[in-house]
Amino acid sequence: MDVTTALAKIGRGPAACEDLECDEAHQLLSSVLQGKATPLQLGALMVALRWKGCSSDEMTGFARALTAVTRRLALPNSPRKLAIIPSYSAHHRQVNLMPALALRLARAGVPVLVHGGLGDSTPAPSFAVFEALGFEAARSISEAQEALTMRKLALLPTQLLSPELDRLLALRTELGARNLGHQLARLLDPAPGHSLRLICSSDTGMLENLAQVLAATCSEAILMRATDGEPYANPERRPRISWFSGGEGRVLYEEDSFPASPQQTPTPADPVAVAAYIDDMLDGRKPTPVPLANQLAACFVASGYASDLDHAKAMVAVGYGRHS
Structure with a gap:
């Protein structure tokens, strides 16, 4: 057509x-x-x-x-699925804790690929937080594969993973609004059959559509409401967290009925301050918000790292992935 x-x-x-x-x-x-x-x-x-x-x-x-x-990645030798995390939000009203989730997974031994960008090769703002944490974006597919092997975490700009999609994302400047490219970015999969995608949306109707897509395609994915456009659980109010596998969806955590008390956090637009806050969280000097800990447990079981959700909760409780 x-x-x-x-x-x-x-x-x-x-x-x-x-x-x-x-x-x-x-x-x-x-x-x-x-x-x-x-x-x-x-x-x-x-x-x-x-x-x-x-x-x-x-x-x-x-x-x-x-x-x-979409360009393909050769996976590291790991029994766990590759966790694929999209990052396409241009602005954050809350502190972006997606890098904390990615690092906890990687430190626990789950390989993680974060891909993102704003079009025209412009990196996602979350990449600046990762840089302040000591992780630079790969300059090629081979560099990303090496980072997955050596550190279990790779950052890959959209232009390298799918230059065709990057061109669609760049239309935002001319059209003045997001477009189909931003909806599709969350579905990128450079390792079909070996990945666990963390998929999110802020739109209820789109979440329902995505659930139907994941069920129809027998995809492996975690599906939940986005926080500022990023796929991490809102620390003030946990969203429903569902795991899709083999054509079926299973709710691992229901949405919180009441919001939690907000915590004192740094300015979201300051990547160095956000990185320091995440460092404190990973080292145990600051608590990990319960919703984020719940999402981490969901990823542990869905990636094959934990045998069931109770096992995954226990792993989170004793600090798996907290220290490098």
Whole structure:
């Protein structure tokens, strides 16, 4: 399906627009990623999809097209799944604790790949926090693979993992809003069949669609509501945390009924201060928020590191991954 035909279906207003079938969505995005759409067509398509919203069938088809052009990683020799964490938020209102989650997993022996960017090779702000913690972004796929082998943690800019997606993300500046690329970024998978993706969304409808996509594709993933667009559990109110495996979803933790008391934290925009706060948390000088500890336990069991959730909770309680 070409862009002109797609726009005739999805761009007719809320009362008349139609959803694309899965194969149509796959064909459409494949064409777009191959550069077959003019700038005008591409802008119109991104805006039309934003207005209409994407169905689960469309997301499944789009994800298939993206997977076909995503660079692959050779995994380190590990019995555990590769935890894949997307980072695409430009601004953080709360302290970004995603790096703390990534480091706890890596220190416990679960290999972690963090990918992210804002388009046009602009790194995600979370990468500055990682840099202050002593981790630099890889400059090639081979560097990322070496980092996974040596330190169990690799940071990979989107441009290296999927330059086609990076070009879509860059449209945010011209269009003035997020687009399909930002929705798809959370589904990137450079290790199909060997990964555990941490997938999130701030939109309830999109969370429901993503759940259907993960079930239909028999994906291995943790699904939850985002915190400032990042896939870590809100320290003030734990979201529902679900584990998808083999076509079935299982709720590991329900959403908290009441928010916790906010803790004193550094300025979210100061990566050095955030890194120091995370260092204190990892070294036990500051407590790990309960929601983040719950998410860590969910990742331990879903990655194959723990035999069940009770085992995973015990591992978190005794400090697995706290010290390097």
